Amino acid sequence: MLEGELSDPRIAPSYVTDVVLAPGGKSARIFVAVYGNEEEEASTLEGLITARSYIRSQLRDRMGVRHVPELTFAIDRSQKMTGRMEELLDRTRKREQKRTAAESAQPTVTDRPAKLTAKS
Numbered sequence: 001m002l003e004g005e006l007s008d009p010r011i012a013p014s015y016v017t018d019v020v021l022a023p024g025g026k027s028a029r030i031f032v033a034v035y036g037n038e039e040e041e042a043s044t045l046e047g048l049i050t051a052r053s054y055i056r057s058q059l060r061d062r063m064g065v066r067h068v069p070e071l072t073f074a075i076d077r078s079q080k081m082t083g084r085m086e087e088l089l090d091r092t093r094k095r096e097q098k099r100t101a102a103e104s105a106q107p108t109v110t111d112r113p114a115k116l117t118a119k120s
Helices: 038-050 052-063 078-105
Strands: 014-021 027-034 070-075
Touching (some): 038 052
Antiparallel strands (some): 014 027
């Protein structure tokens, strides 16, 4: 439904990542991931909220049920956060590899003879 049936220009390319149905089935929170920046996320959320009643009626017709839960939309940023975390981990790994390579390139101290000290 998000990919073509909603003709609102505010809705950027997006997909549903999760649906959490409240106990009793009276409300549902729909998490949506948006391909775009924060401005596009905000406009998509605005468009979905505006289209909420249309979406509910379409769900009612397609599912053949009498009651469809109240819909609440939320932007899911978990994929972007996961991507950012992976980027930071990659940076850390690269720094560790450079540090290890630099340490192994330094001459070792054990190649020199040990100093002898005289005791009085």
